[in-house]
Every structure is written in structure tokens, then in C-alpha cells.
Amino acid sequence: MMKSLYRIKEIAFKEVKEIYRNRLFLVLAFLVPFIMFVVFGYGITLDIENMPFSFIDYDHSRLSRELVERFIGRYFKFERPVKDVDEAEDLLSRGALRAVLVIPPDYSKNIYKGRTAQVQLLVDGGFPYTSLIIRGYANAIVAAFNQELLRQRQYRYGVASTEPPVRIETRYLFNESLKTSYALVPGLIAIILLINPAVLTAIAIAREKEFGTIYNIYSTPLRKIEFLLGKTIPYMIISTINFFVVVTGVKVLFGIPMKGSLFVLLPGAVLYVLINVMIGLLISTMTRTVVSAQIVTLIVTIIPAFLYSGLLIPVSNLGVEGRIMAHIYPTMYFMRIIHGVYLKRLGLQALLTEIGILLGYVIMLFALAMVIFKKREG
Amino acid sequence: MWFLVKKEILHIIRDKGLLIFIIYAFTLDIILAAKGFRLIPEHVSIAVLDEDNSVKSRLLVDRIKPPAFKKPLFLENRKEIDPLMNRSDVVLTVVIPSGFERSLERDGGDIQILVDGTQSTAAYLSSSYLQRIVNSYSMDLLKERAWREGLYLDVPLELRSRVLFNPSARDDLYEGLNEFFMIITLIGMILPAALLIREREYGTIEQIMISPLSVGRLIVVKILGSQIFLQSVIALSFVFILRMWLKFPLKTGVFVFIFISLLYSISTTGLAFIIASVAKRFSQVGMLTIVIFAPMLLLSGGWVPPEALPKWLRAATHISPLKQFMDLGISLLIRGASVETLSWGIIKLLLIGGVLLTTGVLLYRRQTLTR
Incomplete structure (x- = not known):
């Protein structure tokens, strides 16, 4: 037993030395997660504002100016005057404008006569998500204007009541001001701790194979389990440090509070890092060169990290295949823990299922690595 | 010289791991992104x-x-x-x-x-x-x-939205193309970098240094080898995956797209040379690629609309080659703009590419010659 521990320690030390001598790698091991965090943290806001906007007013009335004034504000920024639809389409196609409001000549006449007036919004469809948001904002603006017009009409004709019969109270649970960053930035912890430990560890065994030093390992009394454990320990430590760096960044750089406790987050985080170190190790045992190990890791981690984690798209909204994938990848479970701790103030008790599942992954992946890694060629 | 180019292409094809994943990236990965990545909520629970x-x-x-x-x-x-x-x-x-x-x-x-x-x-x-x-x-x-109460009340105002260029707001089209551009970028950087580093890692660069092949020629061979392979894969993916499998209504032919993609590859190759001269080993290539790729992605406008970025970052989008490439790509493929109207974008892409490639090649030359 003691001998076994000693051998694990030696392998770990050898790996540490190897990392330490590869200076650039060492620097990058800490720099990459931090850069990813800062870049995505600042970038991944989906609150869309200041969209370049213009209008064509064929009506030139008080009512048309009022409508335009309601559009320009936080969401739409008046960019430049446009004289006709052709020019508008041209500017939209070049991406210089995102939306153009067209007010027809009979607009105010229709409203005064009590008919329905139509206005048109030309929207750039180049970015479907943005175009949907634009239509959402525009509809809300027009709806508010409609209320106002109805109230005026009521005043003039003495209609009984034009107050909307149904009142809506909307409550945003867990994220009262509905800032996307409150959910997205802590969520990045799961993305970064998926990609980085895996990429770092992926090279651990592939390197030995590529340089042929793996034959030294084959011929030692070292057991498989000792070798694999020893290999994972240094990467485990690096990634745990990175976890603390990112958690600090969430608080310091973005000022996002953690409603729950760090101690609830920690067990999940350690298990999650361990899982991804294992994924890296597994890929490492299956590939023969460092380059392919890294590429495989990037491809099996980056896309699913964003796609199936529930960060950008709720898992309950994915298609059947997507939902199956989401349940296979461990990220979704850790994302629940993160959101549970950061936004929902859940305790350890409420997250036991998720933590248990992550533990299951660790055991399964280690067993898999034991089966796949062979102490001989062929 | 052509047999040297052939050697490079053989290198790529013989590296099974690399090859399988390039194929995966240009096929299944794009299909997955197109089918799965829906930012627009539908069937919300x-x-x-x-x-x-x-x-x-x-x-x-x-x-x-x-x-x-x-x-x-x-x-x-x-x-x-x-x-x-x-x-x-x-x-x-x-x-x-x-x-x-x-x-x-x-x-x-x-x-x-x-x-x-x-x-x-x-x-x-x-x-x-x-x-x-x-x-x-x-x-x-x-x-x-x-x-x-005997009154006729109607909505005073009705808003009709007309979405141009992608009227049904198909986000599979958008997400699929987005992924396609990203894969072109990622492989476009890793592939040449891998070819350059390989010689150094295996020590075969010493053999080349004593051969009559000059460093300049070596560089040309590496570029030709990776580009011939890469552009053919892009063209195949364009025709078979985007057009035939995903049935995207693309408004531009494959040749025009390859032309733009070639212009873009000046930038990615430049970045690959920069990566290859900073990195000494394979293990560093992958991580340097992430360091460069992550900001490019952010500034590309593909994930985050430029309007949503803070001001200083929005200014930085102008120097991102991926942003120029994406703008050109989306204009050509979705909006159906003609190449002539995009000349300004092409010039910007060429300028960025020129700077990156010159820097990259100079760095690499210095690195190789001073050894």
C-alpha cells in the first residue's frame, strides 16, 4: 500500500516536472481559462440595446412623430435619415441599420377615423435572434402606444372603460432584475472547467506515446491504476486553482453575488473537474499523437459545452436527441449546481442528486480508462 | 516542389486522428449545430x-x-x-x-x-x-x-414586420453557417500550425535546413499543402453538407465562396505561423489556438451582435478577420449581395490578412533561422 502511494507520488512529481519545464504550457495552463472567462464574460451578454435604427415618415403628422419618438431610446438608436425604401433596404443589407420603421401617408387619417392604421417595420434577418428581439421590442412599443391612443379615444367618445381587463404581474424568480449576466457569467464556470482540464490532461499520455517514453512505463512495475492516478493529480490541482480564480473573477470583475454558499458549490466543482480530467485522460489513451488528442478534446468539449449545458438554451427546450445528449454530458448537472448556488440559494440537501450523478461519472470514467489503457501495444 | 506539397498532404491524410476529426468537424458538427442550436425559443416548457x-x-x-x-x-x-x-x-x-x-x-x-x-x-x-x-x-x-355597448372598437395601430433576407428567420441556416465559419477558422489555424510544428518536434527540420530547400520555399510548400487540402474539404462540405444535406438556400455558388475563403485563409495562415513560432511543442499549439480563437469568436459578431458589446470592444471588431469573413459570408450567402458591392469588406480582409501573414512569416523565419 505504502509502495503504491509512493509510486503514485513519483508519477505525479514526474508529471509536475514535465509541466514545469514546459514553461509556456505552464503559463497557458493558467492564462487560457482566465482569458476565456474574461472574453466570454464580457461578451456573452444577450441584452441587446442601441440597435442602429431609422424611419421613413410619409405622413408628417404629430401622431407619426410621436410614434417615432417612442421608438428612439434605449433599444433603438437613430442612426441616420433615410429617404426611401430602396435606400433602407440597401443600408439593411450592408448591416448599417438593423431596423427601419415605415409610416404610410394615410396613417394619422386612419387613426383619427377610428380605423386600424398599419405601419411597417423592415428588419434585418441576418441575425435571427436579434431580429426576433427587435420585433419583440417594436411590438411592445406599439402596444403601449395603442393603450395610449385608446385612452384618448375613450376620452373623446366616452366609452365605458378601456383599461385592460387582464392585468399581468410578472415575477422573475432567482434573478429579480433579469440580468442575463447573472445567469450566464457564473454558468461560464461550468464551460471553462469542462474545456480546460480536459485539454490539459489530454496530452498527458499522448505525449508519452508520441515520444515513445510510454515504453519506459510499460516496463516498470507500475500498476495501471497508479499510473493513471499519478497522471491526473497535477492537472487536478491546476484546475482546482483555476476554479478559485474564476469564482473570484465572477465576484470581483463582474460584481455578481453568490446567494448560496461556496461550500455547497465546492464538492460539485471538485467532482466536475475530476470528470473532465478523466475525459482528457480517456481521450489521451485513445489517441496516438498530441495534436490529435488536443483536437479531439476541443471538438468533444466546446460545442457540447455550449449546446447541451442549459446555459444558452434551456434543456427542457431541446429536441429529443438534444435532451438525450444533455443528460449524457455531465455539464448540465454541474450547471444546475451552479445556478442552484448562485441564484437559487439551494443547500447541499437539494443538490444531492446532482452531486451523486457527478460522483457516478467519476467512477465510470475511471473504470473506462482502466479498461482502455493497456500496458502493452497492439 | 510539387512532390513536397504532396508530402504535406500525405502527412495530413496519414494522421488518422487529425483526419477523422477534420471530417467530423466539417460534417456532423455543422449538422449538429444547425439542428440543435436554437437561440430562438420554440416549444418552451x-x-x-x-x-x-x-x-x-x-x-x-x-x-x-x-x-x-x-x-x-x-x-x-x-x-x-x-x-x-x-x-x-x-x-x-x-x-x-x-x-x-x-x-x-x-x-x-x-x-x-x-x-x-x-x-x-x-x-x-x-x-x-x-x-x-x-x-x-x-x-x-x-x-x-x-x-x-353598441360601439365598434378596433386597435388603432398595427405593426407589420417584414424581415428581409431571411424571412422565415431560420436559425438553423444562421447557426449552421456560423458553425461552418468557425470550423473553417479553427482548422485553418490548427492545420498549418501542426504542419509547421511537426518538423520541429520530430527534429526533421534539421534535415530540411541542410537540404537545398530554402526557408522561403519551405513556407510556400507548407501553405500550399494545407490550403489545397483545406479548401477542398471546405468546398465538399459546402456542396454536400450545407447545400444537399441541410438544404440551405444559399445565394452564392461554391466558387465565389472558395474565393472569399481563400482570401480569409491569408489571415488564418498568418495566425498559424504566429502560433507556430511562439509554440515549441504540439501541446502548446492547441492552447495558443484557444487564446487566439476565443477573442476572435467574441469579436466576430456571430455569437454576440456587435451592438451588444461595450464600446471599446465594438471598435476592436474592425480588426477581427473572422468578423470581416462572417460579414462577407452572410452578405453573400444569406442576403445575396454581389461580390462587387462588398469590395470594401474584401479590402479590409486583405489588409488584415496581409499584416497577419507578414508578421507570421517574419516571426517564423527568424525562429527557424536562428536555431
Whole structure:
């Protein structure tokens, strides 16, 4: 037993030395997660504002100016005057404008006569998500204007009541001001701790194979389990440090509070890092060169990290295949823990299922690595 | 020299791991992204607690239906709400309190919408959509009431949106192309960098240094080898995956696209040379690629619309080659612009590429010659 521990320690030390001598790698091991965090943290806001906007007013009335004034504000920024639809389409196609409001000549006449007036919004469809948001904002603006017009009409004709019969109270649970960053930035912890430990560890065994030093390992009394454990320990430590760096960044750089406790987050985080170190190790045992190990890791981690984690798209909204994938990848479970701790103030008790599942992954992946890694060629 | 180019291509093809994943990236990965990556919420999961259970409340609930929402999950009592929202099983819960119908006739009924704020994007869009449904229901009640009083009341103003260029707002088209551009970038950097580093890692660069092949020629060979391979894969993916498999209505032919893609590869190759001269080993290539790729992605406008970025970052988008490439690509493929109208974008792409390639090649030369 003691001998076994000693051998694990030696392998770990050898790996540490190897990392330490590869200076650039060492620097990058800490720099990459931090850069990813800062870049995505600042970038991944989906609150869309200041969209370049213009209008064509064929009506030139008080009512048309009022409508335009309601559009320009936080969401739409008046960019430049446009004289006709052709020019508008041209500017939209070049991406210089995102939306153009067209007010027809009979607009105010229709409203005064009590008919329905139509206005048109030309929207750039180049970015479907943005175009949907634009239509959402525009509809809300027009709806508010409609209320106002109805109230005026009521005043003039003495209609009984034009107050909307149904009142809506909307409550945003867990994220009262509905800032996307409150959910997205802590969520990045799961993305970064998926990609980085895996990429770092992926090279651990592939390197030995590529340089042929793996034959030294084959011929030692070292057991498989000792070798694999020893290999994972240094990467485990690096990634745990990175976890603390990112958690600090969430608080310091973005000022996002953690409603729950760090101690609830920690067990999940350690298990999650361990899982991804294992994924890296597994890929490492299956590939023969460092380059392919890294590429495989990037491809099996980056896309699913964003796609199936529930960060950008709720898992309950994915298609059947997507939902199956989401349940296979461990990220979704850790994302629940993160959101549970950061936004929902859940305790350890409420997250036991998720933590248990992550533990299951660790055991399964280690067993898999034991089966796949062979102490001989062929 | 051509047999040297052939050697490079053989290198790529013989590296099974690399080859399999380049193929994966240009086929399945793009298909997955196109089919799976939906930022626009559809079939949003929703729960309804209808305590009133009256005609009016059921009429309202009937309006919550596909494609925007899934068939609602009906709850029995308020105790079920908390665990449901804690597990994030639904994005929205609508609560219609008892007495809703009666109060409608008097001073107005209240309903409550609970939104899961942890699922921010879907939460925002779908809750505003739900509010619209309720408002239009409200408007219909109002009209009905005016009708009974012998008045004709109509909506004063109606907004018609016309979405240009991608009228059905197909996000599979957009996400698929987005992924395609990203893969072109990623492989475009890793592939040449891998070819350059390989010689150094295996020590075969020493052999080349003593051969009559000059460094300049070596560089040309590496570029030709990787580009011939890469552009053929891009063209195949364009025709078979985008056009035939995903049935994208692309408005530009494959040759025009390859032309733009070649111009773009000046930039990615430049970055590959920079990576290859900074990195000494394979293990560093992958990580340096992430360091460069992550900011490029952010500044590309593909994930985050440029308007949503802070001002200083928005200024930086102008130097991102991926942004120029994406703008050109989207203009050509979705908006159907002609190449001539995009000359300014092409010039910008060429300028950025020129700077990057010159820097990269100079760095690499210095690195190789000083050894």
C-alpha cells in the first residue's frame, strides 16, 4: 500500500516536472481559462440595446412623430435619415441599420377615423435572434402606444372603460432584475472547467506515446491504476486553482453575488473537474499523437459545452436527441449546481442528486480508462 | 516542389486522428449545430395553475399553444410550483387565481407569470411573448365589451414586420453557417500550425535546413499543402453538407465562396505561423489556438451582435478577420449581395490578412533561422 502511494507520488512529481519545464504550457495552463472567462464574460451578454435604427415618415403628422419618438431610446438608436425604401433596404443589407420603421401617408387619417392604421417595420434577418428581439421590442412599443391612443379615444367618445381587463404581474424568480449576466457569467464556470482540464490532461499520455517514453512505463512495475492516478493529480490541482480564480473573477470583475454558499458549490466543482480530467485522460489513451488528442478534446468539449449545458438554451427546450445528449454530458448537472448556488440559494440537501450523478461519472470514467489503457501495444 | 506539397498532404491524410476529426468537424458538427442550436425559443416548457377553472380562464389557457409553447403542464396546487421551478423543469409558470372570471367583469382580473431567471434568454423572449398573448386576449375582451355597448372598437395601430433576407428567420441556416465559419477558422489555424510544428518536434527540420530547400520555399510548400487540402474539404462540405444535406438556400455558388475563403485563409495562415513560432511543442499549439480563437469568436459578431458589446470592444471588431469573413459570408450567402458591392469588406480582409501573414512569416523565419 505504502509502495503504491509512493509510486503514485513519483508519477505525479514526474508529471509536475514535465509541466514545469514546459514553461509556456505552464503559463497557458493558467492564462487560457482566465482569458476565456474574461472574453466570454464580457461578451456573452444577450441584452441587446442601441440597435442602429431609422424611419421613413410619409405622413408628417404629430401622431407619426410621436410614434417615432417612442421608438428612439434605449433599444433603438437613430442612426441616420433615410429617404426611401430602396435606400433602407440597401443600408439593411450592408448591416448599417438593423431596423427601419415605415409610416404610410394615410396613417394619422386612419387613426383619427377610428380605423386600424398599419405601419411597417423592415428588419434585418441576418441575425435571427436579434431580429426576433427587435420585433419583440417594436411590438411592445406599439402596444403601449395603442393603450395610449385608446385612452384618448375613450376620452373623446366616452366609452365605458378601456383599461385592460387582464392585468399581468410578472415575477422573475432567482434573478429579480433579469440580468442575463447573472445567469450566464457564473454558468461560464461550468464551460471553462469542462474545456480546460480536459485539454490539459489530454496530452498527458499522448505525449508519452508520441515520444515513445510510454515504453519506459510499460516496463516498470507500475500498476495501471497508479499510473493513471499519478497522471491526473497535477492537472487536478491546476484546475482546482483555476476554479478559485474564476469564482473570484465572477465576484470581483463582474460584481455578481453568490446567494448560496461556496461550500455547497465546492464538492460539485471538485467532482466536475475530476470528470473532465478523466475525459482528457480517456481521450489521451485513445489517441496516438498530441495534436490529435488536443483536437479531439476541443471538438468533444466546446460545442457540447455550449449546446447541451442549459446555459444558452434551456434543456427542457431541446429536441429529443438534444435532451438525450444533455443528460449524457455531465455539464448540465454541474450547471444546475451552479445556478442552484448562485441564484437559487439551494443547500447541499437539494443538490444531492446532482452531486451523486457527478460522483457516478467519476467512477465510470475511471473504470473506462482502466479498461482502455493497456500496458502493452497492439 | 510539387512532390513536397504532396508530402504535406500525405502527412495530413496519414494522421488518422487529425483526419477523422477534420471530417467530423466539417460534417456532423455543422449538422449538429444547425439542428440543435436554437437561440430562438420554440416549444418552451410551461406550467399552468388554473385555480379559477372557469370558461374565461380556460379560454386564456387555450391560447398558450405550440409552436411557441409546449402543451402546458397543469398543476393542482401552489405547493407544486417551488420544486418545479427549483429543478428548472419549466421556464414559465402561469397562475390564474380563483375569482379571476368574476373580477374580470368588475375592475379587472390579475394573473401572475413566474419566470425562471436562470434560463435568461429563453426566459426573456418567452415571457414577453406570453405577455403579448395575454394582452391580445385582453384586447379581445375589451372589443367584446364595447360591442355589447353598441360601439365598434378596433386597435388603432398595427405593426407589420417584414424581415428581409431571411424571412422565415431560420436559425438553423444562421447557426449552421456560423458553425461552418468557425470550423473553417479553427482548422485553418490548427492545420498549418501542426504542419509547421511537426518538423520541429520530430527534429526533421534539421534535415530540411541542410537540404537545398530554402526557408522561403519551405513556407510556400507548407501553405500550399494545407490550403489545397483545406479548401477542398471546405468546398465538399459546402456542396454536400450545407447545400444537399441541410438544404440551405444559399445565394452564392461554391466558387465565389472558395474565393472569399481563400482570401480569409491569408489571415488564418498568418495566425498559424504566429502560433507556430511562439509554440515549441504540439501541446502548446492547441492552447495558443484557444487564446487566439476565443477573442476572435467574441469579436466576430456571430455569437454576440456587435451592438451588444461595450464600446471599446465594438471598435476592436474592425480588426477581427473572422468578423470581416462572417460579414462577407452572410452578405453573400444569406442576403445575396454581389461580390462587387462588398469590395470594401474584401479590402479590409486583405489588409488584415496581409499584416497577419507578414508578421507570421517574419516571426517564423527568424525562429527557424536562428536555431
